[in-house]
Amino acid sequence: MTTESGGESRLARCFxxxxxxxxxxxxxxxxxxxxxxxxxxxxxxxxxxxxxxxAAAIRGAAALGFGGVNLTVPHKQAALALCDELGxxxxxxxxVNTLVFADGAIVGHNTxxxxxxAAVRQLSPEPVREAMVLGSGGASRAVVDAIAGxxxxxxGHVRWVSRDPxxxxxxxxxxxxxxxxDEAGRGAPVDLLVNCTTVGMAHGPGEFPVAAAxxxxxxxSGARVVDIVYPRPAGGLLDRAEAAGAAVQDxxxxxxxxxxxxxxxxxxxxxxxxxxxxxxxxxx
Numbered sequence: 001m002t003t004e005s006g007g008e009s010r011l012a013r014c015f016x017x018x019x020x021x022x023x024x025x026x027x028x029x030x031x032x033x034x035x036x037x038x039x040x041x042x043x044x045x046x047x048x049x050x051x052x053x054x055a056a057a058i059r060g061a062a063a064l065g066f067g068g069v070n071l072t073v074p075h076k077q078a079a080l081a082l083c084d085e086l087g088x089x090x091x092x093x094x095x096v097n098t099l100v101f102a103d104g105a106i107v108g109h110n111t112x113x114x115x116x117x118a119a120v121r122q123l124s125p126e127p128v129r130e131a132m133v134l135g136s137g138g139a140s141r142a143v144v145d146a147i148a149g150x151x152x153x154x155x156g157h158v159r160w161v162s163r164d165p166x167x168x169x170x171x172x173x174x175x176x177x178x179x180x181x182d183e184a185g186r187g188a189p190v191d192l193l194v195n196c197t198t199v200g201m202a203h204g205p206g207e208f209p210v211a212a213a214x215x216x217x218x219x220x221s222g223a224r225v226v227d228i229v230y231p232r233p234a235g236g237l238l239d240r241a242e243a244a245g246a247a248v249q250d251x252x253x254x255x256x257x258x259x260x261x262x263x264x265x266x267x268x269x270x271x272x273x274x275x276x277x278x279x280x281x282x283x284x
Contacts, residue, residue: 012041013065015266018049018057019072024202026230026252026283027070030259033282037275038267042067051078058082062101068266069099070259073198076110076138083108093145095138098262109265112142115258116226117150120192123224123247127153130220131192132184134208136162139228140196147192148175159187163209181209189220193241200233208237216240223247228254252283 017027023046031044047069049057054075059082061069071079076095080086083096087109090096096108128151133144140160147158158176162168165178179187193215198204208215215237219225225241228251232238238248256279260271271279 012043013067014061015042015044015067015069016047016061017044017070017072018047018054018075020048020050020074021203022046022048022072025072026255027259029282030256030279031263033278034259034263034271034275037278038271049075051075054078055082058099058106061099062104062106066101068101068262070262071097071099073137073139073201076112077141079108082106089113089142089145093138093141095141097138097142097258098265100265109262110142111258111261111265112139112254113146113149114261115256116143116194116228116254117146118257119249119253120151120224120226122253123226123249127151127156128192129153129156130159130188130190131156131194132159132161132190132215132218133194133196134161134184134215135196135198136160136164136168137196140194143194143196143228144176147194151192157188159183159190184210185214185218187218189223190218191220191223193219193223193225193246195227195229195237198229200227200229200236204229212237212240216244216246219244219246221245224249226254227251230255256280256283 025046028044028046035042079096084105085107090108090110093110097112098109100107131147159179161179161184165180168178170178199208223246225246225248227238230251232250242248
């Protein structure tokens with residue numbers, strides 16, 4: 001295997017994203033742009049993998065010499081048990097979105113939280129006072145962890161809305177409080193609202209369990225609203241929030257930054273601003 005002086009492989013390797021569904025993913029275009037900007041011959045592909053085939057797909061990718069893979073809906077929590085080692089974020093969050101195959105081991109990481117925090121800071125660097133996160137899947141766990149650990153100001157709170165709030169098993173007395181959908185429109189005005197459900201995603205539900213007007217009606221002045229679904233659904237939550245005066249952002253910036261951090265893990269090197277710019281252009 002030929003390498004550069006820094007140890008980075010110049011032999012073409014395959015990377016990819018595993019999901020169900022996955023045809024909508026823009027990750028292949030984003031990572032292809034990064035490899036091109038770096039002058040690397042690697043390939044990144046999307047693979048439709050049903051939940052029953054996840055273990056076989058991951059072990060097969062490792063056996064075939066893949067450099068690593070990303071995981072998207074619905075695999076982020078299920079992949080946890082398939083890892084030989086876990087990074088600190090993945091262990092804390094309880095979900096994996098990036099796998100690195102190294103020395104025969106499957107190492108699980110989670111770059112979603114850091115990616116989300118970087119994306120939100122682009123809307124505003126101000127600390128979050130009151131946040132509400134919708135949904136309880138693997139992505140929501142990373143988002144809640146990032147808000148509580150990086151974005152929340154002193155005395156702030158996170159309302160984590162789920163169909164089954166008891167299943168979230170949160171430690172009492174902390175800044176994160178579990179809530180049911182019937183409580184989504186109650187409480188203090190929210191200055192950060194995040195949709196981590198599949199509402200608006202291709203083949204996903206079209207409406208929230210509560211009316212979008214209820215969610216938007218609970219926003220504080222100058223609120224930020226992030227919908228991790230992409231592309232932005234016409235007439236959806238972001239359109240309603242923007243009309244109400246909120247600063248809004250779709251899931252592409254979070255996708256960008258989690259991809260940057262994932263690729264840095266795979267390549268063992270930081271990506272410069274020119275590479276990040278190429279990735280963003282490919283996404284948009």
